[in-house]
Amino acid sequence: MSDIDLLGRVLPSCFRVAEKSRLVQINRPRLAEFACDLAAALPREMRHTQHHFIGEPESTAGYFLVLDALNFGSGFFQHLAPYNGEHGYYAVASALRDWIHHNRAPSPQTLQSITPDEVFELMGQPKRPELARLIDWFTRALRELGEFTQDRLGGRYENLLINADHSALDMVAMLCEMPMFRDIAMYEGEDVYFLKRAQICVQDIAIASAEPGLSGLGVQGLERLTVFADNMLPFILESEGVLSYTDVLSRQIQAGEDLGMGSPAELELRANSIVACELLRQTLEKQGVGITAREIDFALWNLGDRKASASAKRLHVCRSYYY
Secondary structure, three states, X not given: OOOOOOHHHHHHHHHHHHHHOOOEEEOHHHHHHHHHHHHHHOOOOOOOOOOOOOOOHHHHHHHHHHHHHOOOOHHHHHHOOOEOOEOHHHHHHHHHXXXXXXXXXXXXXXXXXXXXXXXXXXXXXXXXXXXXXXXXXXXXXXXXXXXXXXXXXXXXXXXXXXXXXXXXXXXXXXXXXXXXXXXXXXXXXXXEEOOHHHHHHHHHHHHHOOOOOOHHHOOEOHHHOOOOOOOHHHHHHHHOOOEEEOHHHHHHHHOOOEOOOOOHHHHHHHHHHHHHHHHHHHHHXXXXXXXXXXXXXXXHHHHHHHHHOOOOOOOOEOOOOOO
């Protein structure tokens, strides 16, 4: 069991950012109104789509560890070729699903020795120079996961749950031992914790545990998770009037400018999204709707995914290996 409560640092650090934010603000009257709208969109259950791999426990745990090791790169998605008609995140998830379906979960040794050319191939991507940085990051992330799986998990992906005693808190702490999972930034001299991919990996494994034969992948303490701060949440929250931006930031986002990993704008967007979602959760709780942040994230991401395809507004761009 870990004595490091990284999850407990997310909300306090994000609230500090929200209090100091100059570029992004939370519209609290609109937030209270939107809570009523959101209640109708909350999921009755959370299940994985056909884009994901579900098999026996070890391969399923391996799939989601590999997927969430690579669950970033939205700033490059405009250059990502469709994979069997799927785009963006769904292209990545589907390519990895097919890879593991045909080869089972990769061994730690396979991951540690993987090359950029092999990553291009398994992702079904042409070798475009615009993707070189992303594929290099993917390669680094897979090698890092291979080393972690060998050294910390004894070569078995399921040991993430066993070694953490199926605790969400301890699973997140273990995953954050990998530098590319350690999603912590600096804002005005203080650490701000997001832990997006570590948290969503725990979430993905927990959702899979509802499938037949996978109850052993169950996770305890899921109520401790926050929302998973990416660029979809600020998009939908701003679209609904819950967040507001300065004119300069709005123009930068609409122009598709890369805000820069760790920039004040990027950190304020993510931190205010986490705070707004916590305030939504508290508002719903006062209305008698018992809900967790992870369920709010599930509802908002799907609302945003549908709205983005029909909206002239753009998601913010940040080339980052955190989301």
